[in-house]
Amino acid sequence: PPPASAAERAATLAPVARRVAAGMMPLLLTAPFYACAYYKEWYIDEMFAIVRNRDIGPEATLKDVWVHDFWGQDLWPTSGNWT
Numbered sequence: 001p002p003p004a005s006a007a008e009r010a011a012t013l014a015p016v017a018r019r020v021a022a023g024m025m026p027l028l029l030t031a032p033f034y035a036c037a038y039y040k041e042w043y044i045d046e047m048f049a050i051v052r053n054r055d056i057g058p059e060a061t062l063k064d065v066w067v068h069d070f071w072g073q074d075l076w077p078t079s080g081n082w083t
Helices: 006-038 046-051 062-067
Strands: none
């Protein structure tokens, strides 16, 4: 067969390029949201919510989850200061 012209080669590559671009689109659109996954410092309340939270450990019961807030503090403390 005779060599294909540049226009013919471009026409055959266009659908492939569109498929590659469509496949890369989700990666490109979600990449900014994953950028924060690599920071190394705790941010504001993460120390209390994750590290010091009593409801995360193996000794926590289901009841503990219902009587503590997001940070693991009592919802109704005896001191009277509600969360």
